[in-house]
Amino acid sequence: QGATEVEHEPRHTDLLRLLDYWQRKRGERIFPRRADLDPLDLAFMLERIALTEVHDNPRRYRLRLVGSWWMRLVGFESTGMWLDDWPHANQRKLASDTYESLLTARRPLCMSRDAWVDEKQLKYEILLLPLSEDNARISMIMTGIGPS
Secondary structure, three states, X not given: OOOEEEEOOOOOHHHHHHHHHHHHHHOOOXXXXXXXXXXXXXXXXXXXXEXXXXXXXXXXXXXXXXXXXXXXXXXXXXXXXXXXXXXXXXXXHHHHHHHHHHHHHOOOEEEEEEEEEXXXXXXXXXXXXXXXXXXXXXXXXXXXXXXX
8 A cells, every 4th residue: 555656857758748748838937737738749649648726825736637548547537526435545645745845845746656555556657736826826636647
């Protein structure tokens, strides 16, 4: 049940491409805006991308858009769901802790994940990218998956 996670630069070709896209879209800004992203540009891995809203006071996360890859992994549609309502407690904590790490680091985070969590095998490389409407507060997190 223990997760092995080591932060590193992306290795998966699609994640390298996604990181490069994020860097181009942010330009001179610290973070790109949600509006800077075009889903057509992300067609190469759209099913493996999720957008999560970051809400404050209290801190909560809402899964704004979740690609079909996740639905096949977890067995249910989670688009529109609050992370608080995620039915699997260990997956919920893993996601929340990962989001908190990104908010603390204030930069892209990439790690490999290889673990059984709530009876689901999580074996992939994951890249989290911060988005901001005001170039200060991280308002959304774009997550991409590179399957192993």
